[in-house]
Amino acid sequence: MTVLTLDPESKTPIYLQIVQEMKTLVMTGKLHPHEQIPSVRKTAKSLAVNPNTVQKAYAALEREGILYSVTGKGDFVADNAARIKEMRKQEIREMFQRVTREARDSGLWIDEIFSIVDEAYSGR
Structure with missing residues (x-):
């Protein structure tokens, strides 16, 4: 492990x-x-x-x-850990969609959102 x-x-x-x-x-x-x-x-x-x-x-x-x-x-x-994993992924998708809509409604452009996601994934 x-x-x-x-x-x-x-x-x-x-x-x-x-x-x-x-x-x-x-x-x-x-x-x-x-x-x-x-x-x-x-x-x-x-x-x-x-x-x-x-x-x-x-x-x-x-x-x-x-x-x-x-x-x-x-x-x-x-x-059932795989099921729990899928449930968590779905929760994250829903959360991400909600935050993305809020970002759009706040005036962030799609390229700015992609940049934020890229920063999060690269650990910057």
Whole structure:
């Protein structure tokens, strides 16, 4: 599995950073359905955080249907992660359409919008 990265200076709680990182790994296809993820203890050790923090994140991901647990075996990426990924893409499309309409109505030209999108994708 790809290593999770946390921002110790972020105001976002550590467990939520773990949740967001795991969701990103699922959404980008770096974690696949039924793939086992590292144990709570192993993840806590690699991130140098309390195991309770990781357990809280894993529990939140399980409630959201991103992960599932198998007693005695560990935690795995849920089969419906692809569906969740598609739902998230649809949410982003709708949000992007709304923001694009607002930009148009505010007088931004299409080339300015493309420039903004290009900057966002290139990380500038």
